[in-house]
Amino acid sequence: MDRGSALNILYIDTFDAMRIPRSELCLVGSPFHKVILGAQAYPLRQIDLPITFGGQANFRSKVLTFEVVDFLGSYHAILGWPCYARFVAIPNYTYLKLKMSGPNDIITVSTTFPYAFACDREHYELTTVVINSSKLLQLGESSTPAVLDCNKPTSSMAFSPLKETKAVGVDPTNPAKMVQIGTQLPAKWECELVDFLRDNHDVFAWKPSDMPGIPREVAKLALCLILGSTPAKQRLCHFNDERRRVIGEEAAAEEGDAVGKDPDD
Incomplete structure (x- = not known):
């Protein structure tokens, strides 16, 4: 899973292994970027698939839209932030856990550190091959850096x-x-x-109380400590003069707002 990805991606090898007829794919024409280094990519088609997390006694299922692609990847599929939003899931990459609320209890998806390391290594090796490929080198040599005119809007500036x-x-x-x-x-x-x-307007959350029904256990993680270990103190962080000035101004403004509030509010 990749919280930084704006798409759910399914590789064609995985799609064919699922034995789904290609006639079930829907036609799309929009490219996406930052998946293949140095170039834009076009998905083959789109498809809506049901995704289930959990076990038989406690599970959740949603239908997600996947971009089916035919280029090489080190994963079977990539679940991006649309999946996180759909399931209201909270990840923790340090502990390799994904949590979401289920009908009976909290659903926790986890893996082992050796398996995660093996996946990262395979992804690194594949990325190295792509970077050193002759096709990518030719693409870099043939392209010229573009000079952007801030006064003239372009398609690359559309999301600024x-x-x-x-x-x-x-x-x-x-x-x-x-x-x-x-x-x-x-x-x-x-x-x-x-x-x-x-x-x-009812979907906007203006304060935490606007999001009822999300149990505390979804975002809560247990910190497993080794008995007899020595606590380590984090070193003190120092800010430069400019940041200290801004921090002081924001703290003073918040203190002034707190003083001006009615205690009965």
Whole structure:
């Protein structure tokens, strides 16, 4: 699983091993980046598959959309953040555990450190082969660095955050609940976006109490200590003058807000 991936990826070898007819795939045409080094990639097709976590007595199942790709990979599939969001799952890469709430108890998915090390080593070896491949070297030699003009929008800048934004209300019952949208949207797109946000204002979480039903055990991990071990103190971190100034200003602002609040609120 890769929380940094915006896609759920299924490799074609895995897909064929599942004996699913290729006629079940849906046509797509959008490329994605940062999967093949130095180039954009196009998926073969898309497919919706049911994914289940847990055992017979305690499990959860959801349908996820996968991009089926035909290039070489060291995994059978990659579950990205859409999977995390769909299952409301919380990972911990240090302990190699994934937790989510189930109908009867917390579902925990884990693996062993030797197996994780073997997977990482295989991925490293494959990446080394790809980096040293003649095709990638030719691609790097034939490409020229692009010079971006900040005053001229390009497709590569389409997802850059905008500095010029404005606040719009999304909850008709509470004018204080505002979100920021760009000021350079066409009028039609802006109206459609605002209508969409207002129609779905109930999915926004403004404070922890807006997310009931998530048990504490989902995010709680046990810290297993070795008996007789000597505690180690982390070294003191020092900040430079600029960061200390900003920290002081933020602390003073929060203290002022706390003083100004009504105790009965």
